[in-house]
Amino acid sequence: MTLERTPLDTLHRELGAKMVPFAGYEMPVQYPTGIIKEHLHTREAAGLFDVSHMGQAFLRGAGSTALLESLAPVDLEALADDCSTYALLTNDEGGVRDDLIITRRGPDEFFFVVNAACKAEDFAHIEAHLAGQALDILNQQALLALQGPGAREVMTELCPAAAELVFMRGMESRIDGVEVYITCSGYTGEDGFEISLPADAADAVARRLLCHELVEPIGLGARDSLRLEAGLCLYGHELSIAINPV
Numbered sequence: 001m002t003l004e005r006t007p008l009d010t011l012h013r014e015l016g017a018k019m020v021p022f023a024g025y026e027m028p029v030q031y032p033t034g035i036i037k038e039h040l041h042t043r044e045a046a047g048l049f050d051v052s053h054m055g056q057a058f059l060r061g062a063g064s065t066a067l068l069e070s071l072a073p074v075d076l077e078a079l080a081d082d083c084s085t086y087a088l089l090t091n092d093e094g095g096v097r098d099d100l101i102i103t104r105r106g107p108d109e110f111f112f113v114v115n116a117a118c119k120a121e122d123f124a125h126i127e128a129h130l131a132g133q134a135l136d137i138l139n140q141q142a143l144l145a146l147q148g149p150g151a152r153e154v155m156t157e158l159c160p161a162a163a164e165l166v167f168m169r170g171m172e173s174r175i176d177g178v179e180v181y182i183t184c185s186g187y188t189g190e191d192g193f194e195i196s197l198p199a200d201a202a203d204a205v206a207r208r209l210l211c212h213e214l215v216e217p218i219g220l221g222a223r224d225s226l227r228l229e230a231g232l233c234l235y236g237h238e239l240s241i242a243i244n245p246v
Contacts, residue, residue, distance in 0.1 A: 006052035007142045007202040015217050023116035025053040028219040038222035039229075042188055046150035047218035048209050051187075052142040055119025056196060057112060059126070061133035064108040071129060072102065079104045084168040084183055088244070089114070089122060095241035098122050099233065103170050103183060108133075111181070113143065113194075115235050142202035147192035147226075150214035155182075155193055158208065162193065175205055187223065189230025 003026045006012075012019065017028035028050065030038065041047055059068060065076050072087040079085055084103040088096050098118040103111045114122045127135055146154060156163040162173050162182040170183035178201040186192035197205060209215050224234070233239045 004053075006050055007199040008050045008052065008206055011203055011206055012050065012217075017217070017219060020220070022220060023053055025116065027053060028217070030219040030221045031217050033216070035219070035221035035225065038216065038218045039225050041216050042148045042190060042218055042222060042226055044149065045216070046146060046148040046154050046192075046212070046214045047188075047222070048206060048215050049145040049147065049218050049223055050142075050206070051145050051194070052199070052202065053116040054143055055114040055116065055122060056138040056141050056143060057114075057123060057126075058105070058136040058138070059110045059112070059133055060108065060136065062108055063131060064110060064133050067129060067131065067133055068102065068110060071126065072100070074102070076102065076104065076110070081106055082170045084170060084185060088239070089125070090244075091241065094244060096235070096239045096244045097125065097241065099235055099239055101183075101185060111196075113196075118235060138196075140199050141196055142199045144195045144197070144202065144206060144209070145186055145188075145192060146195065146209060146215070147186045147188040147190045147218075148214075149191060151190070151192040154209065154212045154214055157212070165193070167191075176208055178205055180205075187232060188226040189232065190226075 012028045016032045018030050019026045020029045069076050072089050074087040087102050089098045100112050100114045105111050159173050159175050165184035167184050180195050180197040183194050185194050
């Protein structure tokens with residue numbers, strides 16, 4: 001099977017990353033410094049993760065709130081604009097199809113991020129339940145995660161307004177002229193941000209972030225150890241159709 005590559009593939013290879021297959025993509029599992037040092041650096045400063053393999057989409061149109069609530073048992077009616085919530089996409093028996101982050105972008109408009117290994121099935125499942133709403137799958141968007149106690153200092157220099165965001169809040173902004181949507185969220189247990197941006201701008205923005213003295217590139221190996229240490233679930237391990245909070 002031919003593996004897909006993220007918009008940062010060239011950068012990963014320049015940085016000496018060890019590339020491995022993951023969810024249909026070639027992804028960096030570690031860089032020359034190694035997983036342990038990458039893990040510790042994220043805990044002490046700031047790490048940059050390429051998570052562009054994950055699925056991003058918008059759901060828009062009348063009834064979108066009720067539709068999503070019927071598929072993911074979470075209170076979206078009470079969710080304010082530019083606020084995010086963690087949710088589980090379930091089947092009719094309560095089994096977990098996937099976990100995801102949902103952000104309200106306006107009345108009956110939601111942006112959400114799903115796991116790479118599940119995204120095709122997730123999108124098909126949502127499309128099968130559409131009743132006049134529109135599902136816009138963002139195949140030309142990349143996703144970067146800047147995580148760690150130094151992330152806010154880095155963001156203050158690159159995007160001061162976004163640096164004021166509190167946990168699970170988001171905003172539209174610009175980094176070096178590139179239109180981005182930034183949320184204060186992550187998968188490490190640290191303070192940090194996730195940056196959704198056009199795929200053709202991802203390489204330049206990533207290089208800009210890596211120019212900061214606090215920032216180092218971090219691979220999937222440390223991403224996994226960081227989320228384990230923080231007690232965060234990984235779909236297919238702690239969550240699945242057969243494993244759920246009930």
